[in-house]
Amino acid sequence: MLIYLNGEFVPKERASVSVFDHGLLYGDGVFEGIRAYSGRVFRLAEHIRRLFDSAHAIRLAIPMSLDEMEEVVRASFRKNDIRDGYVRLVVTRGTGDLGLSPDKCPTPTIFCIADTIALYPSQYYDEGLSVITAATRRNAPDALNPRVKSLNYLNNILAIIEGQAAGAQEVIMLNQEGYVVECSGDNIFLVRGDALVTPPTHVGALAGITRDAVIDLARDIGVKTDERMFTLYDVYTADECFLTGTAAEVVPVVSADSRPIGDGKPGAMTGKLIEAFRELTRTTGSPVYTDVLHA
Numbered sequence: 095m096l097i098y099l100n101g102e103f104v105p106k107e108r109a110s111v112s113v114f115d116h117g118l119l120y121g122d123g124v125f126e127g128i129r130a131y132s133g134r135v136f137r138l139a140e141h142i143r144r145l146f147d148s149a150h151a152i153r154l155a156i157p158m159s160l161d162e163m164e165e166v167v168r169a170s171f172r173k174n175d176i177r178d179g180y181v182r183l184v185v186t187r188g189t190g191d192l193g194l195s196p197d198k199c200p201t202p203t204i205f206c207i208a209d210t211i212a213l214y215p216s217q218y219y220d221e222g223l224s225v226i227t228a229a230t231r232r233n234a235p236d237a238l239n240p241r242v243k244s245l246n247y248l249n250n251i252l253a254i255i256e257g258q259a260a261g262a263q264e265v266i267m268l269n270q271e272g273y274v275v276e277c278s279g280d281n282i283f284l285v286r287g288d289a290l291v292t293p294p295t296h297v298g299a300l301a302g303i304t305r306d307a308v309i310d311l312a313r314d315i316g317v318k319t320d321e322r323m324f325t326l327y328d329v330y331t332a333d334e335c336f337l338t339g340t341a342a343e344v345v346p347v348v349s350a351d352s353r354p355i356g357d358g359k360p361g362a363m364t365g366k367l368i369e370a371f372r373e374l375t376r377t378t379g380s381p382v383y384t385d386v387l388h389a
């Protein structure tokens with residue numbers, strides 16, 4: 095395995111960062127998780143834009159262009175001969191001293207790990223997930239805005255720990271006001287009648303790339319998405335519920351806090367969107383290999 099690290103590709107065994115890296119010491123940095131399907135990187139420009147936006151929001155200047163960063167991702171797949179896989183792209187504040195101050199970190203650390211993804215079991219898509227609501231609330235936007243995809247995921251990890259203890263596969267997270275905002279690593283949608291509902295991102299959710307793709311796909315088939323706040327009552331009484339994320343893609347939820355959602359089975363609208371999303375990933379994306387380019 096070859097890993098991009100600060101301008102070169104190095105074998106996995108040599109891909110290390112300093113113990114003084116502020117990404118490690120303080121979670122000071124940003125990241126992306128990006129998928130390739132059949133030799134094409136899904137929504138690459140959107141992911142790179144989000145990475146740069148996250149970095150800009152925390153005043154971290156990335157010393158390369160967006161185009162160069164796109165090429166880092168494509169090259170990471172290419173060097174490892176991966177057509178269907180996942181990259182983890184990380185930019186940290188860099189190596190400093192033990193103080194919090196980012197001034198002591200002159201150069202950001204940039205690395206990109208390409209791997210074949212451990213897919214969710216197919217049973218999740220056929221039978222749907224059971225979720226619970228975590229007592230841990232999502233970070234308040236005026237403390238650490240969840241729109242920044244930062245290396246500081248402790249908030250989400252605490253929620254996952256609760257979910258695992260309860261035997262749930264994902265957890266719903268609420269904002270400080272008690273509105274549903276997202277899950278620990280996925281965005282959430284409800285189906286109500288013939289429309290979709292998902293929380294707006296300004297209330298404390300990551301602006302998911304899969305979320306955006308699903309909103310577009312729904313629009314293409316004449317289904318409107320309302321971006322509005324809702325509560326657990328709306329989840330419990332929805333016709334259908336599904337989650338979206340780079341790893342999960344579109345996955346049905348059939349139970350929340352031990353209440354069946356709809357008839358307790360994955361719904362028809364969710365099924366349609368799963369199919370449409372799979373088709374989109376098969377047919378679009380930034381080509382990694384020249385044979386895909388000319389296909």
Ligand SMILES: Cc1ncc(COP(=O)(O)O)c(C=O)c1O
Pocket residue numbers: 127250276277278279280281299300301302303304305338339340341
């Ligand atoms: C907290 C959180 N919400 C939502 C998502 C889904 O976003 P995307 O579709 O861009 O993967 C993620 C994925 O990383 C996430 O970490």
